[in-house]
Amino acid sequence: MRTPLVAGNWKMNKTVAEARELVSKLNVPMREIANVEKVLCPPFTSLPALSAMLAGSDIGLGAQNMHWEEKGAFTGEIAPGMVKEFCRYVIIGHSERRAYFGEMDANVNRKLHAALKFDLIPIVCVGETLDQYESGLTSEVVRRQISLGLADTDPAFATRLVVAYEPVWAIGTGKASSGENANTVLAQIIRPALSDLFGMEIAQSIRILYGGSVTASNASEFFTQSEIDGALVGGASLKADEFIGITKAAAQ
Numbered sequence: 019m020r021t022p023l024v025a026g027n028w029k030m031n032k033t034v035a036e037a038r039e040l041v042s043k044l045n046v047p048m049r050e051i052a053n054v055e056k057v058l059c060p061p062f063t064s065l066p067a068l069s070a071m072l073a074g075s076d077i078g079l080g081a082q083n084m085h086w087e088e089k090g091a092f093t094g095e096i097a098p099g100m101v102k103e104f105c106r107y108v109i110i111g112h113s114e115r116r117a118y119f120g121e122m123d124a125n126v127n128r129k130l131h132a133a134l135k136f137d138l139i140p141i142v143c144v145g146e147t148l149d150q151y152e153s154g155l156t157s158e159v160v161r162r163q164i165s166l167g168l169a170d171t172d173p174a175f176a177t178r179l180v181v182a183y184e185p186v187w188a189i190g191t192g193k194a195s196s197g198e199n200a201n202t203v204l205a206q207i208i209r210p211a212l213s214d215l216f217g218m219e220i221a222q223s224i225r226i227l228y229g230g231s232v233t234a235s236n237a238s239e240f241f242t243q244s245e246i247d248g249a250l251v252g253g254a255s256l257k258a259d260e261f262i263g264i265t266k267a268a269a270q
């Protein structure tokens with residue numbers, strides 16, 4: 019059995035005061051939702067304050083990115099050990115990092131290894147752009163992102179991995195994939211690619227999330243699919259009612 023996981027990616031939104039306000043609305047209602055792993059990924063600046071607020075809660079914190087090096091002259095970057103001070107999770111290879119900051123599969127792979135070394139749970143994002151989707155390249159692109167991004171991972175650690183399938187055309191557009199289409203990508207492309215790397219038994223234990231315009235009203239369309247183990251949520255994670263609704267849908 020794979021425990022469902024719902025993660026909110028706040029992106030570059032919310033000051034510390036705003037972050038505290040949102041968490042004060044989420045904290046109690048989210049605690050009451052059982053059998054779902056819940057994760058908030060605020061900007062780095064809010065991690066210390068939210069970590070104090072969430073002490074003793076089952077809501078975990080995640081970083082939206084990190085560097086792979088442990089320390090050094092990397093101005094503006096955050097090291098794995100710094101993330102680990104506040105977080106159990108880290109998002110790696112989000113499509114916005116790939117598109118706007120030139121992040122390549124090789125760097126995704128370095129970050130993944132750093133995350134595992136620091137005992138973080140990596141949420142590795144994969145997904146095709148609209149052009150790639152329309153050109154029938156989904157399988158080729160996603161398989162490559164998995165095989166290069168997750169290369170050389172010790173199978174003993176692979177069960178800790180979380181993969182998020184986020185078709186880029188569905189992110190922030192309000193045009194979610196259908197549940198069935200996303201499930202087909204997971205069943206026919208992602209899980210087989212994981213099986214090629216780690217064998218079927220381990221591949222079956224790895225959680226795969228869907229991300230892309232998930233809301234409280236469409237969430238159950240995804241969570242009722244056999245292969246979808248939760249969601250990575252952007253815009254809707256900034257609204258307490260929406261995120262609580264999505265988390266409740268994952269619990270059912």
Ligand code: PEP
Nearest residue numbers: 189190229230231252253
């Ligand atoms: C995301 O940024 O990972 C995401 C899925 O965004 P949205 O839910 O806004 O489409």
